[in-house]
Amino acid sequence: MEQIFLSKYAKRIFFFVVSILFILLLLIRLLVVPALGRFLNETYTIIINTILDALLSTGVSTVVIASLAFWLTPKVIKKSHMDIIEPREIKDYLEKARETNEYWFCGGTGRFTRSKTIPKLAVDARNSNFSKKIYLILINPTNNTVCENYVEYRNKIRSGKKHNWDIKKLKKEIYATIVSAYTWNVEQPLLEVKIGLVNHYSLFRVDLSTQLAIITKEDPSEPALMCQKGTFFLKSYLENLRLSMSQGELLDNKVKGIPFSDLNGERIKIFLEELGFHENELSDSDFNEIVEFVKKGDNPYGY
Template sequence: MEQILLSKYARKIFFFISSVIFILILFIRLLLVPKISVYLSQELINIFNTILDAILSTGISTVIIGSLAFWLTPRIVKKSQMDVINPKEIKDYLEKARDTDEYWFAGGTGRFTRSKTIPKLAADARFSNFSKKIVLILINPDNDGVCSSYVKYRNRIRSGIKKTWDYKELKKEIFATIVSAYSWEKEQPLLEVTIGLIDHYSMFRIDLSTKFLVITKEDTSEPALMCEKETFFFKSYLEDLRLSLSQSNILDKEVEGIPFNELSGEKIRKFITVLGLNISIMDDDDFNDIAELVKKGENPYGY
């Protein structure tokens, strides 16, 4: 029962189903049994009532004792483990995570981060008048071997059925995230952006704020993992992110981003060139596509 109660979504379903069952038993015990008693012997009715009473009392007692044990367990004990998040809960946790002063992301292209996280932190920085920091660790688009391997991996998994990628498509998505991050930093001076490019990839995406850590996969139908701040896993992942950043190619923070109202394929070409990234396989249409990706800011996962 403890594992059920740990999940907010599963907890609601559990209490709802338990309540329905208890109400149904009460209905049978108090209303249905008296109506059919004229057709049954008194001995059979007594046995039937005894069974229903036993099920009801045992069930209610189990739920109460299990709930009390869960809520009375010291919070530090419940926080000492990695919890599994139901896919329907991922959106809520990521929304809560964005209410923070510092945010770390490590993953493939950062499409969701580009569409949701960076704009949210930029808006919060403006309206709170306090600085916000975001660190992005993305696949290095200049590493042909890693990018080709990632494209093959992504096209093999279930979510790759909807859209087939190639090397150029991957580069456009990474460039779009980089351009978007720099543009938001240009628009909101209180937003501090750091981008590191790494020469490897993982099947997991890591979102870490000052509140908790959420680990997801590309497929939104799969569960995620979560742990709260001040726990062993949270501290370990934060240290690992710092280590990954120190080994990455950190993009020049002095390069100015392009204001959103000035985004164009030509300006994006010049901007990426100034950052020192390889654009040899890209043409004018590709840079125009990147501009559209940045402007639209579409959420690829629907949460």
């Protein structure tokens, strides 16, 4: 009932349908039953009237009480609202979230963000001639302890059975997201990118725009939480993301990214060193693989 009252459209439809039903029940009670009374036993007539009276009184009472409860509920409670969305619906909500001028992501490696969100915002910035901002909060690839714990976690969960994770794979994924963000910034200057690295990881990923916030887990077969614009929870998640960004290690925005046409392993290695990453664990073939991650833009979740 609360879900219906939260939507103006659904509320109008609800009251229209309920009004029609009440009118039909009244017509049956006042016109149809007396007309049929000539052919029915008096006992049956009394039973039918009793049932109709009970339906009418119960229905009216339920609607009135629910309406009063909703209208008397404080606005802050009405706005403290989250929805559970099915796995098959996540794609549509993420697409809706990308229709924005400001986007926040907080998660592990940002693979989906790299393949879908960043390119979409970059193209929209070019087509609209207005700037788009994207904020990324990723695991700090230089914190080996956090990386090892995250890898252990990924290999334990259901989605980790298909792809075995190790430290190198994790770092390459994170670096690919960083390189991709800076590269798109070069290709589309109206796309403003800010990246923060944090020394912890979470079970949840947060995709937040001016329209809505979607909270998912690593496994795409699991449901997600969603809160929309104007709700208490969206504002709270946004404040929490800003707090996380302020506590993280911010990457230098003055370092120029590499155009797609110039991407190669050696350029990426130099670029990452300019950002302060000195990776001795990654080989030349690893840096070349990062190039492939950036160029392919594969969607790891299938939507």
